[in-house]
Amino acid sequence: MGSREVIYYHDHLLVKEPGTRERTPWHHDQPYYPIDGEQIVSLWLPLDPVDRATCVEYVKGSHRWGRWFQPKFFRQGGVDLAVQDARFEPLPDLDAERERHEFLAWDMEPGDVVAFHALTLHGAAGNLSSVRRRRAWATRWCGDDARYAARLGQISPPIDGHGLKPGDRLECALFPRIL
């Protein structure tokens, strides 16, 4: 991030049982969060071996498009959040325009990690393995320029009780500074 400080925002564990067909829909992370700033990084860390076809796939350079897309819940391959911030655009059909972008994905082992900007578009297939679980731990970290922001739509996860106001630095009991 090129940041002097690091604040822990949130994490989630994604478990796809063998043979799961449900995709992780295309999305980028920052529109889900009430956070503005450039220095926000997501770490995606598989807890099982995953091959390129089952790993998360990233649209190279999409964090520099200057566009913010409407967030979706992951269930059923992607369901719009009920109340959307009108400033966010509907996501284009990235699968229909694959030849216009460069997609990145890797064979990964437990202990590998992908670090990506919170505006990098990404998505994933289901779990194509019929025998192995596909577990991954995803964590979000914020740097010096991250500020609490008002969103006009729903946020996810719905974290509250922090007492922050728009423009505040994030550091608080819920979002601890770890560096």
Ligand SMILES: O=C(O)CCC(=O)C(=O)O
């Ligand atoms: O593991 C997955 O399928 C998706 C993870 C992801 O998109 C995220 O954590 O933002």
